[in-house]
Amino acid sequence: MHVAQKWDTGFGITTCIDKKGVCMEVRVANVRKEFDRFPALHDVSLDIKSGELIALLGPSGSGKTTLLRLIAGLERPTRGKIFFGDEDASQKSIQERNVGFVFQHYALFRHMTVADNIGFGLKVRHGPSRPPVQEIRRRASELLDLVQLSGLEKRYPAQLSGGQRQRVALARAMAIEPKVLLLDEPFGALDAQVRRELRRWLREIHDATGHTTVFVTHDQEEALELADRVVVMSQGRIEQVGTADDIYDTPNSPFVYGFIGESSSLPVKVENGEIWLADRPIGLSAPHEPSGDATLFFRPHDVELLDGCSGCIAGTVAASRRVAGTRRVELEIGGERQRVEIELPVDHPAAQKSRVAFRPGRWKLFPAA
Amino acid sequence: MADPEIKSYEPYHESQSAAVTESRPARVALMTIAFAFLGIFLLLPLIIVFNEALAKGVGAYTQSLSDPDARSAIRLTLLVAAISVPLNIVFGISAAWAIAKFEFKGKAFLTTLIDLPFSVSPVISGLVYVLLFGAQGLLGGWLKAHGIAILFAVPGIVLATVFVTFPFVARELIPLMQEQGNGDEEAALSLGANGWQTFWYVTLPNVKWGLLYGVLLCNARAMGEFGAVSVVSGHIRGLTNTMPLHVEILYNEYNAVGAFAVASLLAGLALVTLVLKTLLEMRYGAEIAATRGH
Numbered sequence: 226m227h228v229a230q231k232w233d234t235g236f237g238i239t240t241c242i243d244k245k246g247v248c249m250e251v252r253v254a255n256v257r258k259e260f261d262r263f264p265a266l267h268d269v270s271l272d273i274k275s276g277e278l279i280a281l282l283g284p285s286g287s288g289k290t291t292l293l294r295l296i297a298g299l300e301r302p303t304r305g306k307i308f309f310g311d312e313d314a315s316q317k318s319i320q321e322r323n324v325g326f327v328f329q330h331y332a333l334f335r336h337m338t339v340a341d342n343i344g345f346g347l348k349v350r351h352g353p354s355r356p357p358v359q360e361i362r363r364r365a366s367e368l369l370d371l372v373q374l375s376g377l378e379k380r381y382p383a384q385l386s387g388g389q390r391q392r393v394a395l396a397r398a399m400a401i402e403p404k405v406l407l408l409d410e411p412f413g414a415l416d417a418q419v420r421r422e423l424r425r426w427l428r429e430i431h432d433a434t435g436h437t438t439v440f441v442t443h444d445q446e447e448a449l450e451l452a453d454r455v456v457v458m459s460q461g462r463i464e465q466v467g468t469a470d471d472i473y474d475t476p477n478s479p480f481v482y483g484f485i486g487e488s489s490s491l492p493v494k495v496e497n498g499e500i501w502l503a504d505r506p507i508g509l510s511a512p513h514e515p516s517g518d519a520t521l522f523f524r525p526h527d528v529e530l531l532d533g534c535s536g537c538i539a540g541t542v543a544a545s546r547r548v549a550g551t552r553r554v555e556l557e558i559g560g561e562r563q564r565v566e567i568e569l570p571v572d573h574p575a576a577q578k579s580r581v582a583f584r585p586g587r588w589k590l591f592p593a594a
Numbered sequence: 595m596a597d598p599e600i601k602s603y604e605p606y607h608e609s610q611s612a613a614v615t616e617s618r619p620a621r622v623a624l625m626t627i628a629f630a631f632l633g634i635f636l637l638l639p640l641i642i643v644f645n646e647a648l649a650k651g652v653g654a655y656t657q658s659l660s661d662p663d664a665r666s667a668i669r670l671t672l673l674v675a676a677i678s679v680p681l682n683i684v685f686g687i688s689a690a691w692a693i694a695k696f697e698f699k700g701k702a703f704l705t706t707l708i709d710l711p712f713s714v715s716p717v718i719s720g721l722v723y724v725l726l727f728g729a730q731g732l733l734g735g736w737l738k739a740h741g742i743a744i745l746f747a748v749p750g751i752v753l754a755t756v757f758v759t760f761p762f763v764a765r766e767l768i769p770l771m772q773e774q775g776n777g778d779e780e781a782a783l784s785l786g787a788n789g790w791q792t793f794w795y796v797t798l799p800n801v802k803w804g805l806l807y808g809v810l811l812c813n814a815r816a817m818g819e820f821g822a823v824s825v826v827s828g829h830i831r832g833l834t835n836t837m838p839l840h841v842e843i844l845y846n847e848y849n850a851v852g853a854f855a856v857a858s859l860l861a862g863l864a865l866v867t868l869v870l871k872t873l874l875e876m877r878y879g880a881e882i883a884a885t886r887g888h
Contacts (some may be wrong), residue, residue, distance in 0.1 A: 299780055320786045332781035336799040346785035349795070401785055 249309050249404040249437050250275045251296060256305030258291055265291045266461045268305070273439060278431045280448035281441045283458035284484070289441045290409055292458070296439060297407050298322045309404060325398030325436070327408040331390045333382040339393050340365040340378035346401035368396040371430065388419040395427075399434070408440035412447065424451050445485055449473065457481050479591045482522040489565040491538070491558065492593065493521045500590070503559045508536025511590055518593035523585030525553070526568040530575050534582040540565070542579055547571065556581055643861050647854035658844075658855040666832045667840035667856065670748070674823075674836060675816040678755040682812050683805070686763025691797075694771030695779070708764050711757055719757045720825025723750055746828030751836065754822040759812045766808030770801050803878035807871065814867040818860055 251273040258266040266288045273279050281289040294300045296307060298319035306315045314322055333342050341348075343365040347356050356364070369375050372392040382390055391411065398406060411427065412420040428451055431438050442448050448455045449469040457464045457472060457480075465472060465481045476482040483490070494501045498512040500521065509521075531537045540556030543564060547553075552569045567583055575581045616624070648655050658664060692698070693705055711719065725731050727744040737744060744750045778800060782792040798805075820838040827834040829843065837856055844853035 297784060299784070319780075319783050320788065323786070324784060326781070326784040328777055328781055330777060332777040334778060334781070334796055334799075345782070345787070345795070349782075349785065349787040349791045397781075397785065 251405055251437060251439070252308040253292070253296065254306045254308065256292075256295060256302045256307065258288075258295060258300060259303045264461055266295070269461075269463055270305075271456060271463060271466065273437060275437055276435045278428070278438045278451065278453045279440075280452035280455045281439065281458060282443070282445060282448040282455050283464075284443060286460070287458040288461040289443075289456075289458050291461075293407050293409055293439060293441050296405070297324050297326050299326070323401065323404050325395075325401060325403030325406045327391075327394045327398050327406070327411055329410040329413055331382075331394040333390055333394060333397070335382050337381075338378060339369070339374070339380050339382070339385070342382070342393060343368055343397045343400050345397065364400060365396075368400055369393075371399075371433075372396045373426075386419075387415050388423055391415065391423060395430070399436075403436065406436040406438040408438070410442060411440055412442075412444075420447075427451065449485075457484065459484070474587070476522075476589065479520060479522065482589065482591075487525050487566070488522050489525050489567065490523075491521045491563055491565055493519055493590070495519050495590070502538060506536055507538050508584055509588065514590055515592075519590045520593055521585070521588055521590055523588040525566045526551070527586040528567045528583040529586055530569070530573070531582045531584060537582045537584050538565075539580060539582040542581060554581065640861055640865075643854055643857050646850055647858040649854075650851050654851050655855050655858075658849075658852040659859070661852065663831050663835065664840060664852065664856055667835045667837050668859070670751070670835065671817050671837040673748070674752055674755050675813055677752050678759055678816045679809060679813050681756050682759055682763050682816075683809060685760055686767055686808060686812075687805070689764040690767030690771050690801075693768050694774075695776060705768070708761050708768075711759070711761055716754075716758055716819065716821030717825055720754050720822035723754055723757075723822075723826050745826055746830065746834060748834065750826040751823050751834060754826045755816050755819055758819050758822050759815050762812035762815065763805065763808035766804050766811075767801055770804040771797075774800055803874060807874050807878075810867055810870055810874070814864065817863055 251271075253269060253271040253273075256266060256269045257264065269288070269292060271292075281292055283289045291300065295302055298314070298317060298321075302315060306313055308314060309322065319326075334345065337345065340362060344361040347361045347364065350356075366375070366378065369377060372395055374389060374392055374396070377385070377389070377393075382393070385393065395406075395408075395411075408427075412423055415423065424447060427440075440452075449472065452469070454466060454468055455472050456466045459480050465477045467475075472481065472485055476485060479490070482488050491502060493507070495511055495514045495516050495518075497516065498510050498514070499506050500509045500511055500519075501507070502521075538556075538558060540558040542554055543557045544555040545552060548568075550571065552571050552573070553566055554569055554575075555564055555566050557564055567581075569575055569581075659668075689704065689708060693701055724745060726733055727737060727750065728734050729738065729745075731745075734745075744753070778796050779792050782796045787795065817836075818838060819836075820842075823836055824839055824842075827836065827839055829835060829839060831843070835843065837860055841853050841857045841860070844856065
């Protein structure tokens with residue numbers, strides 16, 4: 226367990242206190258999940274630190290939502306275990322796990338007011354752990370303050386905007402003082418403007434309450450901007466776990482390079498530590514790479530334009546389009562008919578030339594599959 | 595409404611596309627046919643029922659209704675409905691829950707089976723019970739030995755009514771629950787609710803209007819059922835006659851006022867049902883499943 230963290234939200238709500246076991250590390254150990262013998266997750270392991278805000282990022286079908294639902298207890302793993310702190314939670318029901326789950330489409334109870342929605346988790350408790358009605362109402366109001374929706378207690382979900390519903394769903398999940406907050410595509414159904422606003426707001430709430438928080442997204446911008454660490458998933462496996470900088474600057478697989486940010490790739494050959502494109506060296510050396518076929522990855526905006534070409538990549542401009550403050554140029558390279566994209570300043574003369582030579586700034590080689 | 599962005603019910607738009615707009619005479623002809631049909635086959639009989647019932651004045655009308663046999667028939671009909679409707683609710687919710695909320699083998703079979711009473715003649719369903727519980731039936735001997743009367747007694751009537759009515763609630767709830775999915779239930783469970791709490795606080799309120807609609811139709815059918823009940827009832831006056839059976843007996847005895855007086859009660863029930871049904875559809879159309887036509 227980490228040192229107790231205590232956060233005052235400024236609303237009299239302190240929610241992350243280690244002694245109560247509210248703050249929680251989550252450990253996913255070698256989990257496999259099959260649906261009708263079709264594997265959705267293969268042997269996934271992940272350590273989530275207490276109080277961390279972590280994003281599960283991947284294309285659809287990558288298993289990110291399945292992993293989230295496994296942590297929640299909405300699904301049981303086929304193999305492997307899930308620990309909450311030191312406790313094996315794998316066989317515990319969702320009620321016993323005490324997690325706050327925010328559903329993609331919020332799943333607010335339509336026939337209940339906002340206050341009743343938020344108070345639901347407290348109302349269904351049994352015996353002495355169930356607060357009196359007044360207390361439930363007071364807590365609902367406090368949480369509404371926290372999510373900046375004061376005064377909307379008596380509204381019904383149908384009377385709220387998408388962004389407001391999202392906030393109510395979060396308040397409802399936090400009302401049960403969960404050990405872990407889990408959010409499934411929290412901003413997926415909102416328009417871009419509200420999305421950005423809520424993103425910043427979620428970060429603030431997280432910093433204020435300190436819940437261990439896991440959210441699923443397919444939006445890399447959202448993941449990189451919001452999360453302490455990003456878990457990139459593909460085809461039921463974790464590809465890479467790291468901070469936004471790690472993931473963007475040192476992708477560890479062709480998938481991550483291609484999935485995160487923009488990337489261009491070229492099939493190349495390594496010979497005695499030199500990188501060759503077709504029949505000529507391109508002026509990049511990779512002394513530690515074994516000789517053989519490989520794929521060169523680089524970012525379109527991270528290129529150095531050259532005048533003459535002795536040791537460079539040269540190509541003919543095949544297409545050019547204006548993207549905001551820059552110009553994207555598609556180059557046809559050599560006889561291989563390979564196309565790569567690079568970015569040029571709008572007024573750069575190279576954009577007009579039919580032939581452009583460049584060399585990638587930061588790049589990475591992966592052995593050819 | 596859990597996700598109104600996705601599921602928004604828009605009111606029907608008057609489509610006035612030129613390609614599908616019929617000429618005025620065609621429209622008038624179609625409407626005339628529809629109204630004439632309804633008038634002759636529905637409205638006229640309804641007027642006649644009340645007209646005949648009151649043919650000899652209000653006194654004769656109330657007298658026929660206070661006849662002991664008529665009262666007994668009314669009581670029995672209410673009793674049968676009071677038993678079969680709750681059974682139907684329990685069965686309907688269970689079946690709809692099972693079919694809509696989880697996967698199991700034989701689901702398609704169960705779905706088909708639920709529709710069986712709609713496709714079988716009520717007389718046949720009555721006969722099934724005769725074959726099963728009758729003196730020469732499969733269980734007849736055993737029942738007789740133990741002094742249990744099912745056929746030609748109230749239990750038989752209830753069984754036949756339950757059989758005939760059991761699709762109503764289930765058919766109403768299955769598409770509704772399927773459309774709503776498991777999201778709300780999962781949310782309730784994640785907030786710590788147990789199964790019963792989830793059912794009472796979340797599932798039931800989500801389907802209440804659909805349920806009410808199903809109950810309404812079920813009740814109307816339970817009270818009005820003739821064929822199946824006729825086969826198993828034995829027509830014992832004052833004992834096993836329901837209202838529809840009583841109407842038939844009186845009519846066969848040329849007691850037109852008596853027959854139409856009781857019939858007017860059934861017609862009244864039908865009208866009340868119709869009004870309630872329309873109100874429910876107008877107000878909660880979106881929350882009532884789209885299976886109409888029975």
